[in-house]
Amino acid sequence: MWKRLLAIFAMGAMLAVGQPGGAQAQDEVAVGMLLAMSGSGITFGKVMSQGALLAAEEINAQGGIGGKKLRIEIGDHKSGEVKAATSEVQRLVNVYKTSAILSSFSAPTVAAQAMAAELDLVLVNGGGWSPALIGKPRLWNTRMTSDVTATAILQVAWEDGARTLCMIYRQDPSGIDTAKVAGEFWHKLGGKVLCEEKYDINATNFSSQIAKIRNSKPDALVAYSYGQVHGVIIKQARDFGYSGPIYGIEFLPENVTTAGAAIEGHKFALDEFDAKSTEPATAKFVAAYRARYKEDPDFYAANYYEATYLLRDAMVALQKEGKPLTGGNLDAKIRQIRTFPSVYGGTMTLLDNGTVKKPVAVFQVKNGQKTLLKRLTD
Numbered sequence: 205m206w207k208r209l210l211a212i213f214a215m216g217a218m219l220a221v222g223q224p225g226g227a228q229a230q231d232e233v234a235v236g237m238l239l240a241m242s243g244s245g246i247t248f249g250k251v252m253s254q255g256a257l258l259a260a261e262e263i264n265a266q267g268g269i270g271g272k273k274l275r276i277e278i279g280d281h282k283s284g285e286v287k288a289a290t291s292e293v294q295r296l297v298n299v300y301k302t303s304a305i306l307s308s309f310s311a312p313t314v315a316a317q318a319m320a321a322e323l324d325l326v327l328v329n330g331g332g333w334s335p336a337l338i339g340k341p342r343l344w345n346t347r348m349t350s351d352v353t354a355t356a357i358l359q360v361a362w363e364d365g366a367r368t369l370c371m372i373y374r375q376d377p378s379g380i381d382t383a384k385v386a387g388e389f390w391h392k393l394g395g396k397v398l399c400e401e402k403y404d405i406n407a408t409n410f411s412s413q414i415a416k417i418r419n420s421k422p423d424a425l426v427a428y429s430y431g432q433v434h435g436v437i438i439k440q441a442r443d444f445g446y447s448g449p450i451y452g453i454e455f456l457p458e459n460v461t462t463a464g465a466a467i468e469g470h471k472f473a474l475d476e477f478d479a480k481s482t483e484p485a486t487a488k489f490v491a492a493y494r495a496r497y498k499e500d501p502d503f504y505a506a507n508y509y510e511a512t513y514l515l516r517d518a519m520v521a522l523q524k525e526g527k528p529l530t531g532g533n534l535d536a537k538i539r540q541i542r543t544f545p546s547v548y549g550g551t552m553t554l555l556d557n558g559t560v561k562k563p564v565a566v567f568q569v570k571n572g573q574k575t576l577l578k579r580l581t582d
Contacts, residue, residue: 232272232275233268233272234276234301235256235515236304237256238308238316241278243283247431260512279293289309289312290316293316297323303325303530304531306327308332310377321341328538330347330504331508332347332378333353334381347503353564360566360577361471362390367423369395370425371399372426374405375403375404379429407433428453434455435456438466438470455470469569471577473564474565477506485546518538
């Protein structure tokens with residue numbers, strides 16, 4: 205049902221930002237998106253695409269890209285499947301002639317980045333968190349990577365009194381590289397990692413991993429998981445007898461529905477997008493998003509909304525210089541501009557290694573609600 209609804213949504217939204225179906229028209233500039241439009245991460249695809257499509261509608265109402273309509277064309281990596289991701293990148297380039305792709309999830313973004321130079325692409329990732337995304341040519345990250353958020357939540361676990369921990373994570377760059385950085389940080393603090401449990405992309409039952417975690421008797425469990433699976437892992441951890449604190453670096457409202465009472469007290473570190481902010485750019489975005497989609501935006505929607513504007517700014521700057529909108533030219537222009545408006549408040553500045561500085565905070569689930577515990581500063 206979700207897949208059908210999203211297909212209808214995407215087709216309807218295309219009418220506002222370009223002609224649906226067929227290749228790119230002469231009066232259009234295509235930007236690709238590489239999203240989870242099916243599978244366990246489908247919620248991510250929904251909110252990420254909504255953010256970008258809203259931005260495209262606004263940009264086209266303002267005159268587009270030098271008079272050309274901005275067209276958003278969405279590819280489905282099926283919640284992290286590398287083969288699906290590479291196939292969709294080829295389609296976006298060959299059919300729609302895009303030179304820029306808004307990517308998501310770590311493994312698909314790593315795969316797309318490996319193709320970027322050959323296909324003359326620039327990538328902007330607003331969702332994947334792996335440290336493997338840092339310092340890669342043609343790749344810009346507008347989400348805080350897990351070298352920041354994973355170490356931040358481990359500092360909280362340490363302050364809470366944990367000295368031993370187990371980690372559970374997906375067997376792909378989002379999990380493997382995060383666990384490596386996290387383990388090194390934990391050891392430097394003086395802690396001990398008792399076990400690391402991995403799971404496959406399509407896993408739904410984590411009983412064997414949780415049994416090993418429970419038997420290891422750690423002071424804390426850290427789940428480097430996301431999407432619907434995050435809530436499932438938390439619920440199964442409680443169902444299968446783990447009673448200690450659970451930490452993470454991801455949260456969706458649907459995790460509360462999935463995990464129920466099991467998620468109460470869960471602590472996590474995230475990019476801090478405040479939908480209640482009175483900062484003008486934030487308030488304008490939130491009001492437009494609510495009007496368009498009848499719901500509040502989360503930080504994923506915010507990331508892809510502002511990433512679409514980031515590409516718009518780079519494209520317009522190149523047009524003024526009479527340069528073609530190639531991936532190489534866009535990459536160079538982004539590197540030159542470097543600081544862009546942000547709906548997090550003020551501006552965001554991209555760093556030399558392709559990462560970004562944004563507000564990060566620690567949250568906790570209290571009475572079923574995401575509640576701010578503390579803001580983290582430099």
